[in-house]
Amino acid sequence: MNNQRLGYQRLAEALVQRGLVESRAVEDALAAEGEGGPLFPDALIEANLVADWELSHLVCQLYSLPFLNVDMAEPDPEAQKGLDLDFLWETGVIPLARHGQVLTLCMPAIVPAETLGYIAASTDLLVVVVVGTVVSNRRWILNNTRVKQESNQISSLSGASLEEDEEGGDWSNLFDEADAAVLQDLDAIESLDPSSPEMDLSSLEGEDHELEFQALDAEEGEEDEQEDKKMQPQSASSIDLPPPLPRKTDPESDEETIL
Secondary structure (H helix, E strand, O other), X not given: OOOOOXXXXXXXXXXXXXXOOOHHHHHHHHHHHHOOOOXXXXXXXXXXXXXXHHHHHHHHHHHOOOEOOOOOOOOOHHHHOOOOHHHHHHHOOEEEEEEOOEEEEEEOOOOOHHHHHHHHHHHOOEEEEEEOOHHHHHHHHHHHHHHHHHHHHHHHHHHHHHHHHHOOOOXXXXXXXXXXXXXXXXXXXXXOOOOOHHHOOHHHHHXXXXXXXXXXXXXXXXXXXHHHXXXXXXXXXXXXXXXXXXXXXXOOOOEEEEO
């Protein structure tokens, strides 16, 4: 790396001098970062003021740095140990590798020298940087932090399930107990001797059928009696006859006339 300090101001001047971005747009991007907005390289890419690869290529030329993004070299998880990852993700910096006391970082095109100095001072490591791109760094950070959050959620859910199991709140325990009760009943039935009175169901079946036949015979007997009564001839005394009609006798002819 040459003697020039990494900084946004030098990059902004080069963008304007080479006619890549208008001066007013560069000034607005720098002012937005100062007011809590996106970092200067992020603001340039989000506003489509310059292409992602073209911005990184310009940084490599200005500071004589190698280009190596995370799509070309997979970051080593061991390189993240002992680092302030929240700070690194906020600045878009990704640890690529660690060899002894040398820590290699991939920049999102560029980060200020003050940021790199803070990382070196907080880790007591020698920091070496390579140039990546804004888009590839942000995408890698987004994907990896999302996976970490999902794994933490899964771990918390698994812990809650284990607590429910310990408290007896698992529904599977209820089904296990029911299955055990059914199996116990089956074992009890299988243990009975087929010749024992408990298993002799023929006598019970015979008694049930005998009772049913007796009930049917009684019903049929009552129906027969009713039919016999209907078929028997009725006696004269039992038949209600109409009263005799009044008669009148003619004394001359001695003939009776029915009125």
